[in-house]
Amino acid sequence: MKTSRIWTLGASAALLAATLATPALSQETIRIIGHRSPPNEYYTGAMQKALPEGRVSVELMPIDKEMELASITMSSKSDAIDVLYLTDSSLKRFAANGWLEPLDDLWAKYKEEYKLDDFPPAIMEAVSYDGHIYSMPVLTNTELFFYRKDLFDEAGIAAPKTMDDYQNAAAKLDSGRMSGTIMSLKPVDAALNETHWYLNAVGDGWFDENWRPIFNQEAGVKAITRMKEMSEFAPRGFTSHANDESTINLQQGLAAMGLQWFTRAASMDDPQKSRVVGKIDWVAPPGGGARVANDGFAISAFSSGDKEEMFRMLAEASSVDSMIKGAEFSMPPRLSVLQNEELSEKYRWYPAARAALEDGKPFPALPDFNDVGDIVTRHVLRAVTGEVEVKAALDQAAKETEELLASRGYYKN
Structure with missing residues (x-):
């Protein structure tokens, strides 16, 4: 050293x-x-x-x-x-x-x-x-919502506009051969992107105007609870999945939908890599607030x-x-x-x-946000996998976040 x-x-x-x-x-x-x-x-x-x-x-x-x-x-x-x-x-x-x-x-x-x-x-x-x-x-x-339009059409499902629509569609298309949705929760970046979407689409975001955490309040708990529910339709091993793994799951027809980056869209129509050429379509992420x-x-x-x-x-x-x-x-x-x-x-x-x-929404304009993300995603994973209750996990994440930001001079008192 x-x-x-x-x-x-x-x-x-x-x-x-x-x-x-x-x-x-x-x-x-x-x-x-x-x-x-x-x-x-x-x-x-x-x-x-x-x-x-x-x-x-x-x-x-x-x-x-x-x-x-x-x-x-x-x-x-x-x-x-x-x-x-x-x-x-x-x-x-x-x-x-x-x-x-x-x-x-x-x-x-x-x-x-x-x-x-x-x-x-x-x-x-x-x-x-x-x-x-x-x-x-x-x-x-920016992150887009990828979905199998052919399967949605066959099932008579419209492209989801809300998180309820998303959950209902994932539940309907989930099967032993295909997961209802991808979910990218590999620490830190992938999990941070997914968490960002849920906290904005279902919750009230990350912080108040004074950089005090609000993600552990009622709306934030509801958001991560929804993420935990959605994980029931995710592929096995989703806590170690990032962009590459989720892209492959979509390309190979192993998942029906989910959040993924714009830069991964072209690969869906690449016949050298994809089994679903022409079958994937895209809409803005349900509920809005995905990362830009x-x-x-x-x-x-x-x-x-x-x-x-x-x-x-x-x-x-x-x-x-x-x-x-x-x-x-x-x-x-x-x-x-x-x-x-x-x-x-x-x-x-x-x-x-x-x-x-x-x-969409960029990450909060906080110079130390990457360090905050490391804290929060660690506790979100514990909540989603059932290791700790959602509220307790988010309270601990908020406590550690406040301690970090206080040590770096973000709070006057």
Whole structure:
């Protein structure tokens, strides 16, 4: 442990020194860092095209390296980075630390020119912190409700709109050969996503306005009780299932429906992987409130460059036309693009994605939410598997959550 710690500190110091020692490109050059992926390659390329050749320098790298570089650079208040890629969870942390430039004034100034009201409320919530906008959304993922339309039609069941509809349909289609629903409760991320949906669709969410837990109150207990009931129709081993396992269960006809990410929709129609090609359909998750995840590009608060020019560069790269082209690589967060007829024909799950974006919810804007999620999902699993009564499990989760947040200065008293 001691050796590892020394190495980490040494590597971080070396990385900071290398960053600060990077030769100045030119006073006019905008330096962008980001996570290497096909969508980011496309959008950073669009940023380079938005300004004259040579004005934009792009460095893409693995996400852990980017986060390390960004954290070291920002914490030193260096102006070595101008624009950076951030996930919605990392954005909250960076914004809370005062490392990002608020974009509210520029957003209002260019709202009409760049059609910035085309982003739905759930997306704007994901790129905001403490009432301020900090990022230009470019990459979005949302959870959809996958269901076997052929089996629903045969059984005379309509696509579910409410959690009662969902439970009734799962009970009707559950059999020895096929589970009524997938359920992804592998700690932490998969279980956190499923819990988030239930707490929003059935309960009243996670916290009150002062970050005090409310998930252990009556509505939250009802939500996790419903999850426990639904687990009766889930595949064996659901507490160790995440996205891959649930995707396979749907593809192989081993489950009739359930919550899964937009990015898994195309694989349902892949004849090399799926036995249910053309049989799956999609709607917005019953009851609403399923997770919306959004990544984007933010401007460093410490950049000495022209931040208005940077904002316009970001807006050009995320324009309607740009996102129509970028739909090949990722789900576009603009409603008008999701409504595009050609794209809807090419990607038949797009109409459901649009609906899911409009009533979905990002994780709470809490910089320490991942740590809270680790606590809550541990106790939710104990409740769902019957190890502990639901109310007792949630009370203990709330107690530990309050202790954690109090230790990190969230409460005045």
